[in-house]
Every structure is written in structure tokens, then in C-alpha cells.
Amino acid sequence: MTDIDAADTQTDNAWLSADELALARSRMPIVYVDAVPVRVDGMGNVEEVGMLLRQGAGGSISRMVVTGRVLYGERVREALMRHCEKDLGPMALPRVPANPTPFTVAEYFPDPAVSGFHDPRHHAVSLAYVVPVDGECEPTQEALDLHWFTPEEAVSDDVVLEMTSGHDRLIRLALAHVGKLP
Amino acid sequence: MTDIDAADTQTDNAWLSADELALARSRMPIVYVDAVPVRVDGMGNVEEVGMLLRQGAGGSISRMVVTGRVLYGERVREALMRHCEKDLGPMALPRVPANPTPFTVAEYFPDPAVSGFHDPRHHAVSLAYVVPVDGECEPTQEALDLHWFTPEEAVSDDVVLEMTSGHDRLIRLALAHVGKLP
Amino acid sequence: MTDIDAADTQTDNAWLSADELALARSRMPIVYVDAVPVRVDGMGNVEEVGMLLRQGAGGSISRMVVTGRVLYGERVREALMRHCEKDLGPMALPRVPANPTPFTVAEYFPDPAVSGFHDPRHHAVSLAYVVPVDGECEPTQEALDLHWFTPEEAVSDDVVLEMTSGHDRLIRLALAHVGKLP
Amino acid sequence: MTDIDAADTQTDNAWLSADELALARSRMPIVYVDAVPVRVDGMGNVEEVGMLLRQGAGGSISRMVVTGRVLYGERVREALMRHCEKDLGPMALPRVPANPTPFTVAEYFPDPAVSGFHDPRHHAVSLAYVVPVDGECEPTQEALDLHWFTPEEAVSDDVVLEMTSGHDRLIRLALAHVGKLP
Numbered sequence: 001m002t003d004i005d006a007a008d009t010q011t012d013n014a015w016l017s018a019d020e021l022a023l024a025r026s027r028m029p030i031v032y033v034d035a036v037p038v039r040v041d042g043m044g045n046v047e048e049v050g051m052l053l054r055q056g057a058g059g060s061i062s063r064m065v066v067t068g069r070v071l072y073g074e075r076v077r078e079a080l081m082r083h084c085e086k087d088l089g090p091m092a093l094p095r096v097p098a099n100p101t102p103f104t105v106a107e108y109f110p111d112p113a114v115s116g117f118h119d120p121r122h123h124a125v126s127l128a129y130v131v132p133v134d135g136e137c138e139p140t141q142e143a144l145d146l147h148w149f150t151p152e153e154a155v156s157d158d159v160v161l162e163m164t165s166g167h168d169r170l171i172r173l174a175l176a177h178v179g180k181l182p
Numbered sequence: 183m184t185d186i187d188a189a190d191t192q193t194d195n196a197w198l199s200a201d202e203l204a205l206a207r208s209r210m211p212i213v214y215v216d217a218v219p220v221r222v223d224g225m226g227n228v229e230e231v232g233m234l235l236r237q238g239a240g241g242s243i244s245r246m247v248v249t250g251r252v253l254y255g256e257r258v259r260e261a262l263m264r265h266c267e268k269d270l271g272p273m274a275l276p277r278v279p280a281n282p283t284p285f286t287v288a289e290y291f292p293d294p295a296v297s298g299f300h301d302p303r304h305h306a307v308s309l310a311y312v313v314p315v316d317g318e319c320e321p322t323q324e325a326l327d328l329h330w331f332t333p334e335e336a337v338s339d340d341v342v343l344e345m346t347s348g349h350d351r352l353i354r355l356a357l358a359h360v361g362k363l364p
Numbered sequence: 365m366t367d368i369d370a371a372d373t374q375t376d377n378a379w380l381s382a383d384e385l386a387l388a389r390s391r392m393p394i395v396y397v398d399a400v401p402v403r404v405d406g407m408g409n410v411e412e413v414g415m416l417l418r419q420g421a422g423g424s425i426s427r428m429v430v431t432g433r434v435l436y437g438e439r440v441r442e443a444l445m446r447h448c449e450k451d452l453g454p455m456a457l458p459r460v461p462a463n464p465t466p467f468t469v470a471e472y473f474p475d476p477a478v479s480g481f482h483d484p485r486h487h488a489v490s491l492a493y494v495v496p497v498d499g500e501c502e503p504t505q506e507a508l509d510l511h512w513f514t515p516e517e518a519v520s521d522d523v524v525l526e527m528t529s530g531h532d533r534l535i536r537l538a539l540a541h542v543g544k545l546p
Numbered sequence: 547m548t549d550i551d552a553a554d555t556q557t558d559n560a561w562l563s564a565d566e567l568a569l570a571r572s573r574m575p576i577v578y579v580d581a582v583p584v585r586v587d588g589m590g591n592v593e594e595v596g597m598l599l600r601q602g603a604g605g606s607i608s609r610m611v612v613t614g615r616v617l618y619g620e621r622v623r624e625a626l627m628r629h630c631e632k633d634l635g636p637m638a639l640p641r642v643p644a645n646p647t648p649f650t651v652a653e654y655f656p657d658p659a660v661s662g663f664h665d666p667r668h669h670a671v672s673l674a675y676v677v678p679v680d681g682e683c684e685p686t687q688e689a690l691d692l693h694w695f696t697p698e699e700a701v702s703d704d705v706v707l708e709m710t711s712g713h714d715r716l717i718r719l720a721l722a723h724v725g726k727l728p
Contacts, residue, residue, distance in 0.1 A: 024206050028254050029213045031307045043441045044460035072210050072305055075297065076287055077407045096408035097461070098494055098542040100287045104725055105258055105309060115257065123254055125213045125309075127287060130462055169727065176722030178462040179650055181715065225623045226642035259589045278590035279643070280676055280724040286543055312644055351545065358540030360644040361468055363533065388570050392618050395575045395671045436574050436669055439661065440651055464651045469622055469673060479621065487618055489577045489673075491651060 025122035032126035033079050034106055035066040036174040037088060039148060040132045046178045049154045049171060050137065051163075052087055053145035061144070063162040065170060067126065076100065076127060084131060087143055093135030102127035103177035106170055117166035130174050151180045207304035214308035215261050216288055217248040218356040219270060221330060222314045228360045231336045231353060232319065233345075234269055235327035243326070245344040247352060249308065258282065258309060266313060269325055275317030284309035285359035288352055299348035312356050333362045389486035396490035397443050398470055399430040400538040401452060403512060404496045410542045413518045413535060414501065415527075416451055417509035425508070427526040429534060431490065440464065440491060448495060451507055457499030466491035467541035470534055481530035494538050515544045571668035578672035579625050580652055581612040582720040583634060585694060586678045592724045595700045595717060596683065597709075598633055599691040607690070609708040611716060613672065622646065622673060630677060633689055639681030648673035649723035652716055663712035676720050697726045 024030070037050035051063040068083040070076055077096055084094040106126040108119035117126075139146040153159060154175065160168040175181040206212070219232035233245040250265035252258055259278055266276035288308040290301035299308075321328040335341060336357065342350040357363040388394070401414035415427040432447035434440055441460055448458035470490040472483035481490075503510040517523060518539065524532040539545040570576070583596035597609040614629040616622055623642055630640035652672040654665035663672075685692040699705060700721065706714040721727040 024210055026254075028206055029252050029256075031211045031213055038462065040462055043439075043445055044462050045441065046462050070211050070307060072208075073291070074211075075289060075407075076307065077409065081407055095459070098402060098404055098408050098410050098496060099467070100543045101283055101285065101541075102287070103283065103463070104722075105282045105284070107257060109255070125252060125258065127307075132462060172727055173722045173725070176650075176719045176727065177465075179464045179719070181718055181722065220644065222644055225621075225627055226644050227623065228644050257589075259591065263589055277641070280584060280586055280590050280592050280678060281649070282725045283723075285645070286540075314644060354545055355540045355543070358468075358537045358545065359647075361537070361646045363536055363540065388574055390618075392570055393577045393616050393620075395577055434575050434671060436572075437655070438575075439653060440671065465647055465649065466651070467647065469646045469648070471621060473619070478619075489616060489622065491671075 029123045029125045031070040032067060032106075032108070032124040033070060033076060033083060034126045034128040034170060035080055035084050035094070035131045036128065036171065037066060037084070037092075037094070037131055037133050037137070038174075038178070046130070046132075046151065046175070046180045048148040048150060049175070050088075050133070050146055050148050051154070051159075051167075051171075052139055052143045053147065053162075054139075054143040060164065062164040062167075063147075063159060064165070064167050065128075066131075080129060080131065084133070086140060088133060088146065089136070089138040089140050091136045091138070092133045095132045095134065097129060097131070102129055104128050104170070104173045106166065108165065115166075116169055119165060128170060128174070130178055151175050152182050155182055211305045211307045213252040214249060214288075214290070214306040215252060215258060215265060216308045216310040216352060217262055217266050217276070217313045218310065218353065219248060219266070219274075219276070219313055219315045219319070220356075220360070228312070228314075228333065228357070228362045230330040230332060231357070232270075232315070232328055232330050233336070233341075233349075233353075234321055234325045235329065235344075236321075236325040242346065244346040244349075245329075245341060246347070246349050247310075248313075262311060262313065266315070268322060270315060270328065271318070271320040271322050273318045273320070274315045277314045277316065279311060279313070284311055286310050286352070286355045288348065290347065297348075298351055301347060310352060310356070312360055333357050334364050337364060393487045393489045395434040396431060396470075396472070396488040397434060397440060397447060398490045398492040398534060399444055399448050399458070399495045400492065400535065401430060401448070401456075401458070401495055401497050401501070402538075402542070410494070410496075410515065410539070410544045412512040412514055413539070414452070414497070414510055414512050415518070415523075415531075415535075416503055416507045417511065417526075418503075418507040424528065426528040426531075427511075427523060428529070428531050429492075430495075444493060444495065448497070450504060452497060452510065453500070453502040453504050455500045455502070456497045459496045459498065461493060461495070466493055468492050468534070468537045470530065472529065479530075480533055483529060492534060492538070494542055515539050516546050519546055575653075575669045575671045577616040578613060578652075578654070578670040579616060579622060579629060580672045580674040580716060581626055581630050581640070581677045582674065582717065583612060583630070583638075583640070583677055583679050583683070584720075584724070592676070592678075592697065592721070592726045594694040594696060595721070596634070596679070596692055596694050597700070597705075597713075597717075598685055598689045599693065599708075600685075600689040606710065608710040608713075609693075609705060610711070610713050611674075612677075626675060626677065630679070632686060634679060634692065635682070635684040635686050637682045637684070638679045641678045641680065643675060643677070648675055650674050650716070650719045652712065654711065658712075661712075662715055665711060674716060674720070676724055697721050698728050701728055 112118040294300040403412040476482035658664040
């Protein structure tokens with residue numbers, strides 16, 4: 001069981017049993033949110049992108065953005081906040097954008113060839129947001145590390161090689177959205 | 183059983199039984215797409231908004247946009263095309279936007295007070311798009327009628343009174359997105 | 365001379381003389397920014413919209429958003445910050461979005477019939493942004509008042525009647541963008 | 547005089563003399579539009595990006611997107627259509643998006659270091675759009691060639707080397723916007 005499954009099971013007991021989740025995962029797309037944490041300057045310019053080092057959906061250690069399910073009855077905004085707090089710690093002070101529109105819709109499929117976004121566990125439709133964080137981040141739960149990269153570093157070969165699931169592409173789309181893709 | 187359930191059952195036999203769908207609906211958010219069909223002039227200005235007259239999720243007859251589930255393994259784009267063709271007919275020639283980002287994310291809850299978007303059957307997270315259609319539309323399946331409204335008509339009291347589920351608000355958000363909210 | 369002209373003249377001596385500005389205004393579109401100040405809750409939900417009471421382009425007193433020119437050599441982001449500080453005071457702490465894309469492009473013409481956005485002085489192409497402000501606002505310069513309205517109040521007949529230039533429509537487009545149009 | 551100046555002079559006699567344009571260019575930002583022509587499949591997926599081979603603002607031959615000024619009294623949409631027809635020919639059938647919001651705002655400065663977008667002639671604030679074209683394109687006026695590239699080709703080193711002014715970055719931002727950045 002990966003860390004994400006563990007987190008889901010722990011959080012969602014009231015909503016969905018592990019069996020039911022497994023069934024649903026094999027039969028219908030799951031609603032996800034992805035959050036790309038960023039540091040901005042006083043003018044709103046993105047200066048750094050945060051990435052977690054953690055065990056991914058496929059089991060290997062990789063650099064990832066904040067990601068997780070939207071629960072039954074939960075607003076997308078609430079899910080974003082919950083996952084940011086879960087992964088970045090309680091003092092991160094994430095600023096969920098006022099605009100509910102994601103910067104992209106990342107469609108994760110068990111087959112990596114379908115969309116370039118890949119999750120061996122299920123078909124997930126993920127709403128992806130850029131989330132400025134002002135406070136102190138400390139990786140929580142199973143995350144091993146949180147590291148900040150400049151836009152140039154974030155798209156460099158070294159960092160891209162540490163990413164899976166298409167998260168390297170998600171970072172490029174996020175940087176393009178904020179006008180900082182090198 | 184409403185028309186939408188009928189459509190789901192008919193289309194989804196290979197994916198999800200009615201029981202499984204009922205279970206999933208009670209336990210996790212469902213991925214939906216909403217499409218607001220529009221007529222545009224040669225400059226891309228929206229001139230008319232199309233609305234279906236059909237039996238809504240609550241059973242009453244109301245004016246609605248095109249709406250439906252995203253299936254397991256299906257791209258969001260494919261779902262948009264499928265539902266547009268299902269509701270507008272095979273000659274509608276819908277033009278799904280190149281940009282995969284919805285103009286808004288409509289969150290439908292069984293409790294109408296949560297978000298203003300309401301569906302008694304389930305919690306749905308719906309990606310909403312404005313879809314220009316160039317061809318001939320003819321309502322198919324259980325839709326009783328398709329009618330085109332100018333932006334002014336589409337937000338008028340008379341038309342709003344015929345809408346449920348928050349679709350009147352979705353129309354206003356769509357018109358705002360294309361700069362044509364009166 | 366209206367307050368806006370005064371502000372321009374004062375700020376722009378190094379850039380453009382009054383005569384040159386008058387000439388340019390009569391011959392080419394001017395680049396503007398509009399900022400709709402908002403108060404957001406911890407989840408990013410817009411709770412209130414700020415409007416200035418001031419003498420508008422046409423001379424009458426009306427409710428307005430923050431607005432002003434982009435100067436030669438100035439980034440759009442810098443212009444947004446400058447005008448927010450000028451109109452909301454130095455302690456407003458405006459948060460210019462990371463995404464440089466405006467929520468709409470408001471095209472102001474001397475002829476009110478062209479686009480619904482109107483400025484008797486010139487043709488302006490204005491990039492419009494929603495700007496959350498966290499700090500204390502105090503109207504500066506010629507603004508007589510700054511008042512905060514809930515989304516419902518902001519689109520009410522009473523408030524709309526106090527607005528000119530199409531700013532009432534700009535408020536509706538801004539509220540739609542953040543999913544809070546009633 | 548570059549091709550762009552020639553086009554401006556020819557089109558704008560009624561609006562702005564060459565001297566006045568030169569003065570305005572040295573004193574205030576100019577409103578521009580950039581259009582990235584694309585071919586889409588029936589689902590709206592971008593399959594190819596079109597680039598013109600022409601003499602750029604700096605005088606050298608380079609690959610470029612469609613670009614040009616917005617005239618006094620002209621809607622942004624009209625400017626987009628006019629420049630697309632001017633550069634792609636009368637049979638291109640460009641489809642200007644219904645949404646007036648650009649995918650990015652490209653700020654061109656005489657100093658290449660300010661924003662990464664560069665124009666030696668002036669400070670331009672350019673609203674950039676992705677424009678699907680359905681018809682037959684034939685480069686007109688001073689353009690030497692129009693060539694279509696797959697997304698992979700469009701961001702390849704070979705093609706990037708043929709681009710100036712930051713147009714290579716504009717192409718990457720456009721591809722990111724439509725979810726096709728490799």
C-alpha cells in the first residue's frame with residue numbers, strides 16, 4: 001500500500017471502505033486535485049516551485065506536487081486546502097486562488113500512453129492549481145523532503161529525471177500559466 | 183428513472199452496473215461535463231445560447247444545458263463530444279475548445295444550499311465549457327425541444343424561471359466568460 | 365480636469381507631456397489596467413468587493429474600481445500595484461495574481477454603444493484583474509470613500525445605479541470569474 | 547523599414563502619421579495582438595502550429611507568429627481577424643475564440659532583459675491568442691513562407707533557433723495553454 005492509499009484510508013473511513021474504493025477505482029474516474037506550491041514576490045511573480053520527495057503511486061521515490069482525492073460532500077477548495085495542509089504542514093498558509101478554474105485538467109490513466117499523465121491505480125481527473133504559500137512548510141506524513149526550485153531548476157533535466165506520472169509536464173504547464181516557463 | 187439515468191444505463195453497461203453506480207454516487211463525487219452550446223458570428227462573438235427543454239434530475243421539465251458523466255477510460259474531450267452529439271444530434275458539429283480548462287467548475291450537491299448547484303442524485307464535480315456549434319441541431323433522446331436565446335433573453339426572468347439545478351447561474355457564468363453577460 | 369488626468373499628469377511628467385498624451389489619446393488605444401479589490405476568506409472565497417466613490421472620467425461622482433494607465437517601460441504587474449497603492453493606500457497589501465492573464469479585457473470607447481465600456485476621453489484596452497487585499501485600505505487622492513459590498517449588494521440595483529462607464533458590468537464579470545455571481 | 551512598419555503605415559494612414567507613430571512608440575506602450583495559428587482535430591486537439599517565415603522587428607529573417615497593432619476604434623477581435631487575414635490569406639478561415647481573455651499577456655520591451663519578449667522598436671503589450679484555422683493558408687505580404695509544425699517540432703532546438711523576440715517562448719506558452727506542451 002502506498003502512502004497515498006494510506007492517507008486515503010485514514011481520512012476516508014466515514015466515506016468509502018477500502019473495498020469500495022478499489023471497486024470504484026476500477027470502474028469510474030476519480031476526482032482529484034493537484035496543487036503546485038509556489039513562492040511569489042511582492043508583485044505576484046513566481047520565484048520558486050515546491051516539490052515533495054515521496055513514494056509515488058507506482059512505489060518508487062520521486063519528486064511530486066501535492067495531490068489527492070476530493071471526498072464526497074467536500075468542496076474542491078476544501079480538498080485543496082486539506083491536501084496542502086496534509087503535505088506542507090499546518091504553518092504553510094496556502095493561498096487557494098479566488099478563481100475556481102484550474103490552470104489545466106490533468107487526466108491520469110493506468111495506461112501511460114493515453115494522455116502523458118499516468119497513475120497505475122486508476123483513472124483520475126485532476127483539477128490542477130498553482131497555490132502560493134507564504135508560511136513555513138514542513139513535509140508531513142510519508143513525504144521525505146520538500147525542496148524549492150527556481151523555474152529554471154524545476155524544468156532542468158536533473159529534476160525532470162526525478163519525476164514520474166507526468167508531474168514534470170504538470171510543472172511546465174504551471175510555469176507557463178504564470179508566465180514563468182523558461 | 184430520469185432521462186439522464188436512462189442514458190447512463192444505456193451507455194455504460196460495459197462500465198458500471200446500476201447498483202454499482204448507485205453505490206458510487208452515494209460515496210464519492212462523480213466527474214461530469216457541462217456544455218453550454220452557443221452560436222458565434224464570424225468574429226467569435228457569442229450571439230445565441232442554446233438550451234434544452236427536458237426532464238431534469240429532479241423530475242420536472244426545465245431548460246438545461248448539455249450535461250453528463252465522464253466514463254472510465256474516457257477523455258474529458260471525448261465525453262464533451264459524446265454528450266453534445268447525444269443531446270444536439272449528429273449534425274450539430276460542436277467545436278470543443280482547444281484549451282482543456284473549463285470556464286468554471288460547477289459543484290453539484292444533493293443539498294442545494296452548499297454551492298447553489300444542485301443535483302438530488304449525487305455529488306458531481308462538473309467541468310463546464312462553452313461549445314460553439316456550427317451545424318444543424320436537433321434534440322435527441324428525451325429532450326423535448328432545443329431553443330436558442332440571445333444573451334439578454336437567456337438571463338431574463340422568464341427563462342431563468344424555467345431553469346433548475348443552478349443552470350441559470352451556469353448560463354450567466356458562461357456569458358461572463360465570453361464577455362457577453364448583459 | 366478629472367482626478368484621473370491629475371494623477372496621470374503628476375505621475376507621468378517624465379514620460380509624456382499633457383499635449384502628447386492628448387494627441388496619443390485621440391489617435392491610438394491606450395493600455396490600461398482595472399483592478400477589482402476583494403476580501404477573501406481563508407479558503408479563497410470572495411466575500412466582499414471594494415468600490416471607490418470618486419469623480420469618474422465623465423465628471424460625475426460614481427462607484428468605480430481601481431483603474432489607470434500602464435506607463436512606458438512599466439510591467440503590467442507594476443502598474444497594477446501602483447494603481448492599487450495609489451487608490452487604496454500604502455497599507456492595503458494587494459495580492460496581484462501569479463497568473464498574468466486578466467479575467468477579461470475591457471475595451472473602453474468614447475462611443476458608449478461600441479462595447480458597453482465607456483470613456484469619453486479615449487479608446488482604452490484595459491486588462492482587468494481581481495486583486496485580493498489583506499490589509500487596511502484607506503482611499504487616497506481624490507477618492508471620497510471606499511466601501512465594501514457583498515456579492516449580492518455589489519450587483520444590486522442600488523449600487524449599479526451609482527456606477528458608470530460599464531463598471532457595473534465589470535463587477536459582474538469579476539464575480540462570475542471567481543464563481544460568486546449571484 | 548521592416549515589413550511590419552510597412553504594413554502599419556499602409557493600413558493606418560487615417561489614424562496616425564509615421565511621425566506620430568514614432569513619437570507614440572517612444573513614449574507609451576502600444577496595444578498589440580499575437581495570434582498562434584493552429585490546426586485542430588475534430589475533438590479540438592491541437593495537432594499543428596503554424597509559423598511564418600518573415601523579416602522580424604530586428605530585420606533578420608525568423609519564424610514568427612501572427613502579430614500586429616490594435617488600431618484606434620478597433621475591437622481586439624477585429625484586430626485579430628485583420629492580422630490573421632493579412633498574414634494567412636483570405637481563405638484561412640481563422641476562428642477567433644469566443645472568450646476574449648488572452649492565454650498570456652506578452653510584454654515586449656526594447657531591452658530584451660526585462661521580460662524575455664523583445665521588440666527593438668517599442669514597448670508593446672500584446673494580447674496573445676491561439677487561433678484555430680480551418681481553411682487554406684497562403685502567406686501574404688512580406689511573409690516568405692508559412693509552415694506547420696507538430697508540437698514536438700515546434701519546441702525543438704532547430705525551430706527555436708530560427709525564432710527571435712521571445713516567440714519561441716510564446717509558442718511554448720500557447721502549447722501549454724492547450725495542454726500540448728511536450
